[in-house]
Amino acid sequence: MPTTIGHSLAAFAVNGFNRVPINKSMMITGIVVANLADIDFLPGFFVGDPNRFHHGPTHSIAAALFSGVLFALISPLRKLGFMRVFVLLSGLYFSHILLDFFAADTSSPFGVPLFWPISDQYFISGFSIFSDVHKDSSSGSFIQSLFVMHNFWTIVREILILTPLTYLWFKLGKTNS
Numbered sequence: 293m294p295t296t297i298g299h300s301l302a303a304f305a306v307n308g309f310n311r312v313p314i315n316k317s318m319m320i321t322g323i324v325v326a327n328l329a330d331i332d333f334l335p336g337f338f339v340g341d342p343n344r345f346h347h348g349p350t351h352s353i354a355a356a357l358f359s360g361v362l363f364a365l366i367s368p369l370r371k372l373g374f375m376r377v378f379v380l381l382s383g384l385y386f387s388h389i390l391l392d393f394f395a396a397d398t399s400s401p402f403g404v405p406l407f408w409p410i411s412d413q414y415f416i417s418g419f420s421i422f423s424d425v426h427k428d429s430s431s432g433s434f435i436q437s438l439f440v441m442h443n444f445w446t447i448v449r450e451i452l453i454l455t456p457l458t459y460l461w462f463k464l465g466k467t468n469s
């Protein structure tokens with residue numbers, strides 16, 4: 293799985309590609325939606341194992357579509373029009389699933405359940421573009437375990453890959469508008 297930084301950079305790329313005006317509410321909504329799938333760490337925290345429910349149904353196309361509908365109805369962006377916000381935010385959410393699909397995964401289940409609830413099968417790319425994130429399986433040491441050199445290099449790799457893409461998509465968005 294990529295880090296929050298990687299997912300947030302992907303959000304800027306999707307925003308740029310969709311030629312969405314960049315303002316504070318767009319940036320906040322973009323970052324929240326691009327990272328929302330990892331909310332599945334939370335229930336695990338309560339049972340002492342943050343990884344237990346990770347890469348569950350929140351990492352599916354169905355969750356991306358549901359999230360798109362929900363945010364098109366309730367987010368401050370809804371004034372842009374339902375379909376536009378739905379496509380944008382479903383795409384933003386799906387960017388998270390796509391990045392996880394192309395990331396190294398060192399713990400089972402490997403990859404993402406793309407077609408949940410139709411199928412419980414997990415999918416992962418045959419090659420990794422992004423690195424994995426080192427994290428403990430105990431709630432007590434989970435946060436502390438994130439601050440290691442391995443994760444620093446994971447972030448550097450994400451920035452090197454995603455910053456040029458983000459820039460390019462912003463430029464494309466501007467020249468096409």
Ligand SMILES: [Zn+2]
Binds near residue numbers: 293330351388392
């Ligand atoms: Zn994820």
